Amino acid sequence: MSEIREVIIKTDKLATDKYQVNMGPQHPSTHGVLRLLVTLEGEKVLNVQPHSGYIHSGIEKMCEAITYPQIIHLTDRMDYLSAHMNNEAVALCVENALQVEVPDRVKYIRTIMDELARLASHQLWWCVFGMDLGALTTFFYGLRDREHILDIFEETCGARMTVSYSTPGGLMFDIHPNFQKRVKDFIKYFRTKLPEYDKLLSGNVILRERTEGIGHLSLKDAIDFGVTGPSGRASGFSSDVRKHNPYSAYPFVKFNEILDHRCDTLARYEVRILEMYESLNIIEQLIDNIPEGDYAVKMKGVLKLPEGEFYQRVETARGEFGVFIVSDGKKNPYRVKFRSPGFSNLFALNNMTKGHKIADLIAIMSTLDLIIPDIDR
Amino acid sequence: MTKEELVAYLTGKFPEAEVKSGTQYAEMTVKAEDLHETAGQLKETPELSFDYVFCLTGVDYAENMGIIYHIESVEHRQVMVLKVRTADRLNPAIDTVSDVWITAKYHEREAYDLLGIHFNNHTDLRRLFLEDDWGFPLRKDYVDEIRIVER
Numbered sequence: 001m002s003e004i005r006e007v008i009i010k011t012d013k014l015a016t017d018k019y020q021v022n023m024g025p026q027h028p029s030t031h032g033v034l035r036l037l038v039t040l041e042g043e044k045v046l047n048v049q050p051h052s053g054y055i056h057s058g059i060e061k062m063c064e065a066i067t068y069p070q071i072i073h074l075t076d077r078m079d080y081l082s083a084h085m086n087n088e089a090v091a092l093c094v095e096n097a098l099q100v101e102v103p104d105r106v107k108y109i110r111t112i113m114d115e116l117a118r119l120a121s122h123q124l125w126w127c128v129f130g131m132d133l134g135a136l137t138t139f140f141y142g143l144r145d146r147e148h149i150l151d152i153f154e155e156t157c158g159a160r161m162t163v164s165y166s167t168p169g170g171l172m173f174d175i176h177p178n179f180q181k182r183v184k185d186f187i188k189y190f191r192t193k194l195p196e197y198d199k200l201l202s203g204n205v206i207l208r209e210r211t212e213g214i215g216h217l218s219l220k221d222a223i224d225f226g227v228t229g230p231s232g233r234a235s236g237f238s239s240d241v242r243k244h245n246p247y248s249a250y251p252f253v254k255f256n257e258i259l260d261h262r263c264d265t266l267a268r269y270e271v272r273i274l275e276m277y278e279s280l281n282i283i284e285q286l287i288d289n290i291p292e293g294d295y296a297v298k299m300k301g302v303l304k305l306p307e308g309e310f311y312q313r314v315e316t317a318r319g320e321f322g323v324f325i326v327s328d329g330k331k332n333p334y335r336v337k338f339r340s341p342g343f344s345n346l347f348a349l350n351n352m353t354k355g356h357k358i359a360d361l362i363a364i365m366s367t368l369d370l371i372i373p374d375i376d377r
Numbered sequence: 378m379t380k381e382e383l384v385a386y387l388t389g390k391f392p393e394a395e396v397k398s399g400t401q402y403a404e405m406t407v408k409a410e411d412l413h414e415t416a417g418q419l420k421e422t423p424e425l426s427f428d429y430v431f432c433l434t435g436v437d438y439a440e441n442m443g444i445i446y447h448i449e450s451v452e453h454r455q456v457m458v459l460k461v462r463t464a465d466r467l468n469p470a471i472d473t474v475s476d477v478w479i480t481a482k483y484h485e486r487e488a489y490d491l492l493g494i495h496f497n498n499h500t501d502l503r504r505l506f507l508e509d510d511w512g513f514p515l516r517k518d519y520v521d522e523i524r525i526v527e528r
Contacts, residue, residue, distance in 0.1 A: 053506030060491070061514050096401075223429050223451055226480035237451070244454060309458075311401060311432070311447060322432050324447070335515070337434040339447075347483045376506060 018046065021358075025054045029132045029362045032372030034346075036361075043357045048350045056376040063336040068094050068303045069167055071336065076162035078340060079374035081121040082316035084113045087166040089323045092247055093312035094168040097305045097327065104249075105293040106170045108286050111249035112183065113153075113165060115279040119190070120149040121317035122272050122279075125369045129269065130201055132366040133210060138201055145193050148186045152179065168303060170296025183287050187280055194276060202273065211266035215352045215364035218263055225351065226344035229319025230275060231368050234260045234267035241315040253285045265360075268367035302331050318342055318369055342374040378424075383455055386424065391415060402447070406460040413472040419448065419459070420477050426450045427457065433484035435492040437517050438462070442469040442494050446481075463494065473499040491515040 024035040033054035039047040059078060063071050068090070075086035088110055095102060127142025150160040156176045157163040165172055201207055217227065222235040232239045240257040242250045258274045260267040305327035312323045319341030326335040345368045353361045378386065384398040387405055394415065397404040407415045419427045432447035446459040463469035473496040475482035483505070485496045490505040493513035504511070512519055 053504075056506035058514060224479040226429060226431060228431075239451075309400065309445075313431070320431060322447070324432055324434055324445075326434075326436055335434070335436045337432065339432040343483065343487075344480050347480070 017041070023361075029366065030372070031128065031370060034370065034372050034375070036349075036365075038358065038361065040358060043359075045353045045356055045358055045361055048353050048361065050346055050349060052346070052372070052376050054376065055373050057373070059377045060336050060338065063333060065332060067331050068305070068333070071333075072167055073162075073164050075338070076164055077373060078338065078377055079316055079318060079321070079342065079371045080161050081124060081371060082117055082318060082321070082374075083161060084110075084117040084163050084165055085314050085316040085321060087164060088114065088248065089312050089314040089321055091166040091168050092314070093310050093323045093325055094303060094305065096312060097308070097310040097325070098168075098303070100169060100297060100299070102170050102297060103293040103295075104291045105295060107249040107252075108290045109171060109175055109295070110166055111253070112283055112286050112290075113163075114248070115282045116149050116152065116183070117163075118317045119276055119279045120146050120153075121369075122276050123149075125272060125317075125366075126197060126201075129363075129366045132362050133207060135201060135204075135207075138197075141193075141196065141200060145190060148189065152182050152186065155179070155182070167296070169299035170294070172296075174295040175290075180287055180290070183283060187284060187287075191280065194273075194280075197273060202270070207269075208266065210360070210363055211264065211269060211367075213264050214356060214360050215265045215268075215367065216263050217348060217352050219261075221348065221351055225348035227319070227348045228344065229315070229317070229341050229369075230258075230271045231268050231345055232319060233258055234271045234367075235263045236261040239320060241313045241320050245313055247312075247314060249286060253282050255282050265363055265367050272369075304329060304331050305333070313339075316341060318371065318374065319345060338377055340374045340377060342368075342370050342372075346370055346375055378453065378455060380455075383457065387457070390418070390422070400458075403455075403457045404460060405457065406462075409461055409463060409471055412461050413474060413477070416446075416459070416474040416477045419457075424453075426452050428452075428478070430478045430480050430484070433481055433488065435488035435494050435515070437466075437492060437515060439466075439517070441466045442471075442492060444471060444488065444494065446474070448478075468495070469493065470495040470497055472497050475499055 018041050021038045023038050024030040025033040035051040037049040059074050071090050072087050075090055076083040123142045123146040127139040130138025153163055154160050156179050157165045217235045219236045222232045222237040228239040236259055243257045255278050258271045260271050307329045310325045314321050322339030324337040325333050328334040352364050380403050383403045384396055388396045395406040419425050427448040427450045429449045429451050434445045436443040442463045444461050449456045463471050486505045488494045489502055492515045
């Protein structure tokens with residue numbers, strides 16, 4: 001009897017040994033250069049301390065020295081999967097400051113591009129989420145479908161990811177003559193492929209075991225930490241800028257804000273899957289009704305914003321993105337601040353992972369859908 | 378509440394503060410020493426309940442530093458801007474609001490990192506992006522030695 005007791009005491013001692021592990025900056029599941037200092041007790045996560053700055057590029061400082069149309073090209077490089085939404089945020093902010101009204105054609109095209117970018121981003125998220133959990137097949141399925149969207153971008157914008165398509169006053173150039181046909185073909189194609197995602201992964205027993213009840217983020221915490229986008233909406237935080245502060249063509253379309261109140265990793269997964277269906281609905285409502293007209297209004301050669309402060313919120317694939325411009329009346333801004341969704345989402349990670357296993361940390365981080373240049377800027 | 382009602386309510390509730398309505402959002406400028414208490418009241422008052430900070434910006438004005446809080450009430454769906462200026466520009470210091478709004482903790486770390494604004498009573502005030510011996514790049518007198526930004 002006494003021997004057995006001794007063994008129990010020994011394992012107890014083993015379990016209380018704490019140690020720290022550096023995850024990243026070159027860890028594949030951080031999807032970039034993020035370093036997490038993880039304090040572990042056995043396999044249990046006690047504390048996660050994010051260290052960022054590995055890809056800090058001083059974009060806000062650079063913006064102070066360049067003109068407003070030039071800023072557009074820097075915003076591509078922050079959240080490169082939501083590049084078009086970032087462009088649009090700056091464009092809208094400058095247009096509001098100058099009180100320029102863009103033609104309806106511009107609004108429709110911008111919204112279609114927004115939703116295409118959101119689809120492409122969610123597709124990529126879905127394939128890496130599967131891969132992070134060890135299901136390599138999803139990677140091929142997701143990238144196969146994303147390629148169709150990137151081809152559409154390439155044809156219309158000349159670039160696949162860093163599109164730089166919106167500009168103050170409208171668009172850089174009109175849509176390609178094939179655009180409508182290709183988008184409609186893509187929707188038809190993707191409507192048959194999206195149910196495959198569910199068949200392949202959503203109902204999978206291993207996925208559900210690893211996600212259900214893991215990484216709980218309560219509604220109060222989501223608001224306190226400012227967790228927006230699909231991650232926040234999976235905690236019931238109604239934070240969709242498209243609904244609450246509609247811009248571009250969002251006032252003209254009907255769509256649902258996907259909310260879930262289960263607050264766990266599975267909820268965040270399912271919100272994104274359902275958002276893909278919503279994006280398809282939005283594009284379908286707009287693609288046949290793009291009004292005729294100019295693709296841009298004539299703007300002055302040198303844009304000077306009036307003295308003052310201007311803020312614009314948009315919804316990217318990761319959450320609420322904001323552009324705050326302080327202008328002193330010159331051709332370049334006095335101060336620009338980008339409110340990036342990933343920044344706020346990242347710091348909720350410690351709260352969500354406490355007490356879970358280290359393998360769950362990967363799953364939780366993956367459902368936050370972090371893009372590191374978006375955090376570091 | 379509409380924007381005008383919010384402005385009227387804020388003027389009545391905070392007589393010491395300066396409330397403006399002609400801008401994009403309702404704006405309130407408070408004195409540095411009142412910041413922490415005002416922030417607490419903005420969050421706790423049921424008619425206001427500003428619980429979500431979606432942006433926190435530090436700005437280097439020539440004579441002092443400004444901090445601008447964009448806050449929203451999730452319940453009432455209204456937005457306002459809270460502004461404060463530090464007394465000193467070279468060694469700016471201001472009370473933290475991270476105990477009122479948790480997300481401010483990280484945005485304040487960013488403001489400290491890039492502008493050198495010291496937040497009193499902050500529990501974890503460290504550099505966020507840059508090395509400890511780096512200057513404060515978003516200050517207007519920052520010397521860009523390796524010419525990242527060409528002027």
